[in-house]
Amino acid sequence: MTVDLEFTPKQKRPAGQRCCDPVVYPDVDREQAIRMAEVAKALGDPIRLQLVDVLRKHAGKVCVCELVPLFEISQPTLSHHLAKLRTAGVVDSERRGLWAYYYVIPGALAELSAWLS
Amino acid sequence: MTVDLEFTPKQKRPAGQRCCDPVVYPDVDREQAIRMAEVAKALGDPIRLQLVDVLRKHAGKVCVCELVPLFEISQPTLSHHLAKLRTAGVVDSERRGLWAYYYVIPGALAELSAWLS
């Protein structure tokens, strides 16, 4: 599961041929890859991606009761998606009385965003 | 599963209170969300993310035989990850004799990248 930095080619190539230029190592190390993949995975569902889109474009925090009617899924399923985003470190929430307010954690998408561009 | 554009609030709020500003709709529509989530999901595994990193930073196409020793997973598992990236439209491959060469499809990450920044 970790990058093998001691790599030396073991396989014999057909005589006089090379398949390509010498090995390239990932610039992104395992730690970074795990962090970014966790965020990417959290965004890997259309509903969660739209949720993040709404939260991001809305200044401030959005009440769950405003989110539920936007999607044709049950309230518990929405709650599950929000929990997933929170576990991945993408959003956080705050309770005020009956209502819960969610918001995108500033900078949570920065590393992935930077790597992608 | 689709966005409910006909939404009007049904739930009664406690008298004289509002939970937050009026509803915000996603700027990203369902189609876009599905496309971008598919790419994000493909990047949602550390090994696949590192694979894309290697392929992206290497000019031209990289032979699978160079990729196998970089990761501590079996050759069939690597093949599975590459297939997953191909299905998601992130990479494509080309065969030359015994070897298979993979490369990131130009622009495949553009939509997600743009949305993230």
Place this chain on the structure above:
DNA sequence: ACTCCAGATCGACAGTCATCTATATACATA
């Protein structure tokens, strides 16, 4: 023709996922 090799596919398995209904929790209002 036979063997060898790179890579893909198959079949299995344990784990996770998205979804639902039903229920619990915790705060508000009367």
Place this chain on the structure above:
DNA sequence: TATGTATATAGATGACTGTCGATCTGGAGT
């Protein structure tokens, strides 16, 4: 205190995931 409301949790279910070893495929070299 009793009732209602917003959100979270529990439990179930069917689908999918990452991984492996074993096998298949098809081109290369002898």
